Amino acid sequence: MIEFIGTSKQYRLDKKIIKALDHIDLKVNKGDIFGVIGFSGAGKSTLIRTVNLLETPTEGKVIVDGKDLTTLSKRQLREEKKNIGMIFQHFNLLSSKTVFDNVAMPLTLSGVNKREIEKRVNEVLKFVGLESKTTAYIDQLSGGQKQRVGIARALVTNPKILLCDEATSALDPQTTKSILELLKRVNIEYNITILIITHEMEVIREICNRVAVMENGQIIETGNVLEIFSAPKTKTTRDFVQSVVRDEIPQSIYEQLQVANPNERIFKLKFIGVDVGQPIVSEVVKKFSVDINVLFGNITELQKIPFGNLIIEIVGADTETEKVVQFIKNRNVQIEEVLANGCKPRNYSGSDLGNPIYG
CATH class of the missing domain: 3.40.50.300 (P-loop containing nucleotide triphosphate hydrolases)
Structure with missing residues (x-):
């Protein structure tokens, strides 16, 4: 046209x-x-x-x-x-x-x-x-x-x-x-x-x-x-x-969390469509030896399709956190590691946690 x-x-x-x-x-x-x-x-x-x-x-x-x-x-x-x-x-x-x-x-x-x-x-x-x-x-x-x-x-x-x-x-x-x-x-x-x-x-x-x-x-x-x-x-x-879909928390919070618990990792999850209804957090807690702290979450609608953001803190051993990331990836949920300014990602064997992961 x-x-x-x-x-x-x-x-x-x-x-x-x-x-x-x-x-x-x-x-x-x-x-x-x-x-x-x-x-x-x-x-x-x-x-x-x-x-x-x-x-x-x-x-x-x-x-x-x-x-x-x-x-x-x-x-x-x-x-x-x-x-x-x-x-x-x-x-x-x-x-x-x-x-x-x-x-x-x-x-x-x-x-x-x-x-x-x-x-x-x-x-x-x-x-x-x-x-x-x-x-x-x-x-x-x-x-x-x-x-x-x-x-x-x-x-x-x-x-x-x-x-x-x-x-x-x-x-x-x-x-x-x-x-x-x-x-x-x-x-x-x-x-x-x-x-x-x-x-x-x-x-x-x-x-x-x-x-x-x-x-x-x-x-x-x-x-x-x-x-x-x-x-x-x-x-x-x-x-x-x-500016319209808030999916960030202040950098100072990230830094405070890392100081308080050096074993924690912070991740951003994105849910699209029917995936919004998945009970990811409860399933992870039941299946893996980690603690989950929900830092932020919201749901909006785009073209009548639900779209959700969730930021979580995972506290646990590196190997166990790596299993959690793979589990979330297999559930067709986008997951991306979030880092505070000046902080470097840990080296996770066999994973690419610094990049978005798509199911």
Whole structure:
């Protein structure tokens, strides 16, 4: 549906060349709610603005619904843009006009007749829950209502694609949740492909099925949401994941535990799907001559699949701890040794405890 092929964008600042996008290769499939996340300056807003050519790539292709937009004439591009709706962080609404007039604007500019405009505007305002606000002015609305107007305006032309540029970052958490629920309905009921740009991993967790992580104008990691949350490969991705799925305890705690009991080892376990219900800790205590101390645990849900984290302290002989790790590995649970800063892993014969172990 949307494909970036070697897409780059450069700016000249004084005598310097700034690479906002650096040879991006990325594909968004039809029906996706695809999230692109990154810190400020990563290039994500530039990326989304190339989809409707608000930013023209310096090189490479941007293919939308099978057409390379960079090769189209102005007239052809105007027609294609009707299939691409966009909502913005700060709404981009006209305060001097009513809700109805703001939503109707794309149709008015396209010369659609008044009867059709009235019918279509009323349809989308009802869909976003603002049918009672048609004559209200923008300044009379809350932030969430303004964003609903923005969504209605983007939907009024019956687009195939909806671009969301930090669409919830100016909203409070409760309003953000309601807007994300509305976007899910847009995706399902209108069969619209959604591309979301955000710096909030909570948004990715709540709504997206696939995600790409950007840094310095490049895609550094991509995959489905469950893959990214359960096994992030880069530090940047891990930092984003840990902002919503807490799976760490303070380093000072690790160090105190090692001083208090030199025979202890600390491990992080990850459970996915039905594995969340496994009574791992009780089984280990029954089968092996070790003591288990649960330091941290939580369960979240990703794409309706449960995902759990557990950090445990194992106290016992090296050989017995090695058996425990192998037992957990055989139960199809990810296990990774956790070390305090400056501490080196013990040498366990026949095992690789410093690396993630997958069943």
